[in-house]
Amino acid sequence: MSIKKFVVGCFTEEQALFSAVKKVRSTGYKIHDVYTPMPIHGLDKAMGLRDTSLHTAGFIYGITGTTTALSGIGWIFTSDWPLNFGGKPHFALPAWIPITFELTVLFASVGMVLTFCYLCQMAPFVKKHHFHLRSTDDLFVMVLECTPTSDEAEMSTFLNGLGAKEINVQEAETGWWLGRYDRNTQPFEKKTASTLA
């Protein structure tokens, strides 16, 4: 959660992105993020992002569901209240498979979606800074983070050379805040010396 300065470059063709990302990284600029209207396969690798572990989380949620179902039904039917169904065994594993399967799937999916929302910091009334409104329509927006030593004009010329069509400098909050999209809420007051005092 902090306000930083960014140089924003908008591309109209996704092919240009791959070579641009490579050049930006080799030059040594820091890519804050690339915002695209649809998934672009391989861009995450080009940007050097690590693979997501969401699958692993899903697996863990799944086996939690399996154990919940098996141990729950097992305890209920063999110890808590053993009902007699025509003298059949109390521990009737084959008959429990459908519910066990359903709970596995239920736990895995609900858990994964919640984890996804948590990791991406997404929920109703969550608001984030938009570098360009058309990044959900037809623009591919590359955002470079400025450091105290970086020269914005130089970065803009660099992005222009890579094929970016629209370039500007923005100051933005990097995190999320609670707000509504029909209102212009400022995330946090700028923490200047006077407000801190």
Next chain:
Amino acid sequence: MALLMYESQVRPPLVDGDKDYHQITEDIIRPIESDPSKLWWTGFLIAVALLCFGIYSVTREVIYGVGQWNLNKTVGWGWDITNFVWWIGIGHAGTLISAILLLFRQGWRTGVNRAAEAMTIFAVICAGQFPIWHMGRVWMAFFVMPYPNTRGPIWSNFNSPLLWDVFAISTYFTVSLLFWYAGLLPDLATVRDRAKLKWRKFFYGLTSFGWTGSTKHWQRHEALSLVLAGLSTPLVLSVHTIVSFDFATSVVPGWHTTIFPPYFVAGAIFSGFAMVQSLLVITRKVLKLEEYITVEHIDVMNKIIVLTGSIVGVAYLTELFISWYGQNKFESWAFMQNRVNLFSPLGWSYYIMMGCNVLSPQIFWFRKMRRNLTVTFFMSVIVNIGMWFERFVIIVTSIYRDYIPSSWSTYYSPSPWEIGFYLGTFGLFFTCFFLFSKFFPVIAVAEIKHILKRSGENYKEQMGHAEQEPVEEFAHEMAHAH
């Protein structure tokens, strides 16, 4: 120009016309941003009227009891459970399109998956109504949920297929809803970022959860979709399998058949695709989305209809053969007297089922028929009538004349309130679908953009030139494209 991905000219384009990314957004989001047409209002009001009649019918049932329906000994399950299985079956096509076809990397699913998944969710909501209100004392519906209670604790019976059904259908509904909504997030963000009106900014800002389109988020989103698809695939097969267990694990002749699970699943996909066709043939016309839901899409879905219809046909004949081959008198009675005998009280329903489900879809062997919209729409209605009768045949003809002739109830026919309840679920379904088509993008915008450069008409034409190029040159260009 370097091409992102090569695809053969043999495959027809999935997006017609000269489109770019912005045009796709414009085309698909236009219905949301413009006022609904008179046609929309007419359809919506009819749906709401039906829904109100359904609510009235159900209210009568709650006040006066299940006696408002003409259920009796031995027909304890009649129209209500028939309708339940019918609606659940319809839901299956949505998951098949969104999950199984995603795993099989079928590009054409992108044009129809959003609407089909919405259809799934609404169909499951409709299906759920029947067992719930059939309970009679519906205020005790929560008894099906296992929780430590003060009644013993008496737990629900985990060995009963009816309880499996509770778990299967509630899981199916939840997972379908999550899958559908996860897919909707980026598209809702697209609507939000274009919104001019205050309420639209608020509503789509709220529902899009603050989606930005960050590369990391897309990476997680793709992983989530893939795993949810992998989970939904066995789930959708399990749901109708478990529905078929409601019958197959009983000892009623005509029901206790081992063939039921695959037979029910094939039937479900069959009727579901028919419902997708009924909805999309109209939707694409009304919302002017013919370039995204092309005749090609309709053609492919008709192929699935003829395939699954034939699988169902084989199942019918197998059942019939086994009832003779098994040499069980009661089984044979259920099939030969209650069903095949045209002059028995409900024999006619067996022939409606055979005609609509097995014979009529065979016209889809002809390409001309598959690509004819009128024929497709007509057939989709016929198939759903046939599939309704399939469930009616299975449920009612198996039980209306059982072991003791003195308890035969040969005159089972639904009461007006039974029919009203069924019509009410149509109202519910179409009310939901009309609202969906007005307020949500009926086609997955981001997914269409994703396949545009591979399967869009204008891009495929460029690939035609690529096919004329020498192979080495093309391979060289491709190697540098990434």
